[in-house]
Amino acid sequence: MNDQTRLKTIDDFMLNSELPLDLDDLMAILAEAYQVPIALIGIVGQYEETFKAKFGTDLARINREHAFCSRVVDEKKQLVVCNAKEDPRFSDNPLVTGEPNICFYAGTPIRINDQVVGAVCLIDSKPREMDEKRLKLLERVGALVSQHISLSREHEALKREHGLIEKSPIVLATWRYDTSLRLVHISNNSERVLGISAHDLLEGLVELSDVITQEADNAFTFAMQAHMEGVESHSCRLQITTPSRTIWVSMISTANFREDGALYSVQAFLFDTSDQKYVEDKLNKTNQRMRLLLEASELGTWDWNLAADVNQVNKRWCDIVGIEYEYYDTSARFFRQLIHPADYVNVEKMLHDHLKGKTSVFNTTFRMKHTNDSWVWVESYGKTVETDERGRPVRIAGIHRDITERMERELHEKKKTQLLQFINKTRASYLQNNDLTLACQTVLPELIDISDSQFAFIGQMKGEGETSRLFIHAISEIVWDSSSFTQYNEYKKRNLYFSNFNNLFGTTIVTGEVTISNVSGSHPNSKGVPKGHPRISRFLGLPIKIKDRVVGMIGLANKFDVYTVEDAEFLQPLLDALAGLFYAVELEEGRAIAEEKLRRLAMTDSLTGLYNRRAFVDECNKVSQRHGSGCVAIIDVDHFKKVNDTYGHDAGDQALILIAGKIAKQNQAPGVVARLGGEEFGLVVFGETKEEIHVQLEALRIAVEESTLTYESDKISLTISIGAAFIEDTFGVDFSSLLSDADKSLYLAKEKGRNKVVWVS
Numbered sequence: 001m002n003d004q005t006r007l008k009t010i011d012d013f014m015l016n017s018e019l020p021l022d023l024d025d026l027m028a029i030l031a032e033a034y035q036v037p038i039a040l041i042g043i044v045g046q047y048e049e050t051f052k053a054k055f056g057t058d059l060a061r062i063n064r065e066h067a068f069c070s071r072v073v074d075e076k077k078q079l080v081v082c083n084a085k086e087d088p089r090f091s092d093n094p095l096v097t098g099e100p101n102i103c104f105y106a107g108t109p110i111r112i113n114d115q116v117v118g119a120v121c122l123i124d125s126k127p128r129e130m131d132e133k134r135l136k137l138l139e140r141v142g143a144l145v146s147q148h149i150s151l152s153r154e155h156e157a158l159k160r161e162h163g164l165i166e167k168s169p170i171v172l173a174t175w176r177y178d179t180s181l182r183l184v185h186i187s188n189n190s191e192r193v194l195g196i197s198a199h200d201l202l203e204g205l206v207e208l209s210d211v212i213t214q215e216a217d218n219a220f221t222f223a224m225q226a227h228m229e230g231v232e233s234h235s236c237r238l239q240i241t242t243p244s245r246t247i248w249v250s251m252i253s254t255a256n257f258r259e260d261g262a263l264y265s266v267q268a269f270l271f272d273t274s275d276q277k278y279v280e281d282k283l284n285k286t287n288q289r290m291r292l293l294l295e296a297s298e299l300g301t302w303d304w305n306l307a308a309d310v311n312q313v314n315k316r317w318c319d320i321v322g323i324e325y326e327y328y329d330t331s332a333r334f335f336r337q338l339i340h341p342a343d344y345v346n347v348e349k350m351l352h353d354h355l356k357g358k359t360s361v362f363n364t365t366f367r368m369k370h371t372n373d374s375w376v377w378v379e380s381y382g383k384t385v386e387t388d389e390r391g392r393p394v395r396i397a398g399i400h401r402d403i404t405e406r407m408e409r410e411l412h413e414k415k416k417t418q419l420l421q422f423i424n425k426t427r428a429s430y431l432q433n434n435d436l437t438l439a440c441q442t443v444l445p446e447l448i449d450i451s452d453s454q455f456a457f458i459g460q461m462k463g464e465g466e467t468s469r470l471f472i473h474a475i476s477e478i479v480w481d482s483s484s485f486t487q488y489n490e491y492k493k494r495n496l497y498f499s500n501f502n503n504l505f506g507t508t509i510v511t512g513e514v515t516i517s518n519v520s521g522s523h524p525n526s527k528g529v530p531k532g533h534p535r536i537s538r539f540l541g542l543p544i545k546i547k548d549r550v551v552g553m554i555g556l557a558n559k560f561d562v563y564t565v566e567d568a569e570f571l572q573p574l575l576d577a578l579a580g581l582f583y584a585v586e587l588e589e590g591r592a593i594a595e596e597k598l599r600r601l602a603m604t605d606s607l608t609g610l611y612n613r614r615a616f617v618d619e620c621n622k623v624s625q626r627h628g629s630g631c632v633a634i635i636d637v638d639h640f641k642k643v644n645d646t647y648g649h650d651a652g653d654q655a656l657i658l659i660a661g662k663i664a665k666q667n668q669a670p671g672v673v674a675r676l677g678g679e680e681f682g683l684v685v686f687g688e689t690k691e692e693i694h695v696q697l698e699a700l701r702i703a704v705e706e707s708t709l710t711y712e713s714d715k716i717s718l719t720i721s722i723g724a725a726f727i728e729d730t731f732g733v734d735f736s737s738l739l740s741d742a743d744k745s746l747y748l749a750k751e752k753g754r755n756k757v758v759w760v761s
């Protein structure tokens with residue numbers, strides 16, 4: 001191992017090369033001084049010893065096994081052999097027995113890097129002695145040779161470096177400092193690289209200050225002064241102008257200091273960076289032009305370093321969102337918090353896609369919060385401009401363009417079209433289904449969307465005056481407790497009414513005006529919301545009017561932005577359309593009521609209020625469609641002509657009203673009671689048996705018999721005769737023939753003396 005290290009050192013110091021050490025003269029002096037015929041410097045290799053310097057012999061190398069020096073190397077110490085011929089270790093050594101007939105040998109180690117690599121030795125063919133003093137002297141010679149070898153190597157290395165520098169585009173210069181800095185060395189490539197000959201500079205024929213600009217001279221002087229004041233390294237850029245050309249040179253200088261800290265020398269590398277300077281200048285000019293162009297084009301710029309989380313923007317960028325340039329916060333968090341909540345997810349997605357390499361550019365439009373609380377539409381266009389060693393983006397840069405005006409115009413147009421579409425949709429839904437509530441519910445989500453709101457309702461006033469209430473056709477589902485759940489269920493059943501108008505939305509109904517509240521609780525009529533109800537931060541109440549009458553309203557809540565009069569104006573066509581529909585519904589309802597009235601009138605006997613004959617026939621037809629037992633009867637007032645004749649027609653009328661009342665009282669629905677004409681009434685009675693019904697008819701007869709009509713001062717007694725036909729099952733029965741049968745029985749009842757019930761046999 002140790003031997004290996006030694007051989008490596010030999011290799012390293014090129015002692016295994018053929019080159020001599022150039023110390024033959026020293027060997028001559030040494031031989032002279034020690035009065036020996038041979039003095040050598042031997043380097044002991046693996047198999048042989050090579051003589052690097054010699055005096056007194058022509059031998060270049062010998063086998064290692066015969067080399068005396070190998071013992072010096074192996075034992076790492078001086079070796080003195082006074083008489084080899086008598087020394088058993090060497091007596092048969094061919095170098096002893098033959099040429100050069102070694103008899104005396106004194107060797108001292110050559111040490112390099114603590115390794116003994118060879119020896120400096122003295123040889124004589126005669127026996128000799130060596131005193132201690134001379135041996136010490138030889139040891140010192142060995143040390144000097146060792147030092148010489150080391151220095152030679154360093155010198156060789158330096159020569160090689162200098163040789164490299166001379167061929168390189170880098171000029172090496174050294175200044176020595178005594179009272180001032182003086183150029184003491186400059187590499188020969190100075191002429192080629194800098195255009196100034198090294199010779200001229202070193203001889204002082206040309207001064208550096210003669211060829212550099214004033215500005216560069218200042219920079220150079222500054223560098224040197226910095227070194228004089230203790231700065232170890234420095235770099236600057238100098239412009240050098242020679243008659244043939246002008247170049248830019250970068251100078252990197254290093255100071256060397258003495259132990260007391262005083263400056264000893266300055267070494268500098270100078271290299272031509274004109275190309276780089278040219279590119280830089282061009283880039284600067286381009287940047288400058290770009291900046292002017294951006295400023296002129298009203299473009300905001302951003303340059304986001306992701307790793308450092310620094311987002312640099314220009315002044316225009318700040319202007320777009322109304323931020324003072326000086327107070328701009330460069331963090332991405334600040335940038336993000338300006339993005340509109342409704343656009344945030346999309347922006348993040350677009351950014352993510354670009355960062356992951358899914359898109360070559362980041363290009364999207366979104367809204368940003370202006371310091372004046374409005375939203376600014378920006379078009380953002382960005383691109384990765386720098387990546388790390390793994391290709392991941394570390395810097396993205398881009399532009400912002402304020403497109404608010406264009407977007408608002410476009411959005412307004414789009415919304416207008418959307419509004420007209422959904423107005424048509426509402427109308428169509430109503431016409432198709434004749435169901436206004438369904439139509440309102442269908443368009444509610446679109447209304448919320450188009451108005452940028454969170455909640456909405458559409459209501460219509462129902463009822464007259466004091467009792468009028470707002471019927472809720474459609475409302476956003478907001479359920480937060482059991483009572484609101486009940487309320488929402490009422491809504492589902494189409495039975496939700498708002499009747500208290502002493503609050504924010506009620507203001508719209510009461511005043512018939514648009515209600516705008518953009519700060520929660522700020523409106524004088526605001527009563528807040530029930531506990532648990534989502535916060536209503538902004539509210540817009542829009543009245544639906546027919547002429548000046550409020551017939552309903554739209555309530556909108558929680559727009560991202562503030563509600564404005566323009567919002568109300570924008571939605572006016574919808575309000576008008578709903579007003580039209582509400583009016584149509586009102587008309588429809590009125591017509592239905594009138595029709596019902598007419599229908600009732602056509603079916604009613606005006607004197608008694610009972611069904612008339614036609615209605616009786618209709619009702620009998622209905623009865624004939626169901627199963628069950630019963631009877632049909634005809635009732636006739638006895639001697640009614642006499643009543644008329646005796647007490648007058650009016651008394652007759654009163655008698656008819658009285659009897660009609662009795663009949664109606666005795667026969668409730670589903671029985672049918674009608675005045676068939678004159679003093680004749682028709683009756684359908686239900687009952688299990690004929691007997692059971694008979695009891696009912698008898699009761700009616702008796703009730704009339706027992707009643708007395710008081711007309712003016714007269715008491716008028718009345719009786720009725722009844723002809724009745726029993727029906728086992730009413731289903732499919734022909735009532736007209738049964739009535740005819742009952743009429744015959746009535747005739748019989750009259751014949752038998754009146755005030756009787758007679759059944760069809």
Ligand SMILES: Nc1nc2c(ncn2[C@@H]2O[C@H](COP(=O)(O)OP(=O)(O)OP(=O)(O)O)[C@@H](O)[C@H]2O)c(=O)[nH]1
Pocket residue numbers: 636637638639640641642644648649650651652653656677678679750754
């Ligand atoms: N006051 C009044 N009389 C009416 C009305 N309609 C019919 N009458 C009268 O009713 C009378 C019916 O008389 P009649 O058909 O002769 O029968 P009656 O007098 O009741 O005798 P009987 O039926 O045989 O018991 C006529 O005098 C009609 O003028 C009416 O609406 N009001």
